[in-house]
Amino acid sequence: MINHEHNILCPYCGETINIVLDISVDEQEYIEDCFVCCQPILIHYRFQLGKITNIEIRAEGEI
Secondary structure (H helix, E strand, C coil): CCCCEEEEEEECCCEEEEEEEEECCCEEEEECCCCCCCCCCEEEEEECCCCEEEEEEEECCCC
């Protein structure tokens, strides 16, 4: 497992939070709770050629 720290804005409370992404895989989607408001955040990202090429942050259940 190779980790990369990344700051995001919580889609619920707007606070900046720090998440740790596993960049040993090319693409991943998971849910992580905001440490400020405890709401579930859906995180989807792609990692290619040594950098994050796409990251989507949204409230769980949002399309």
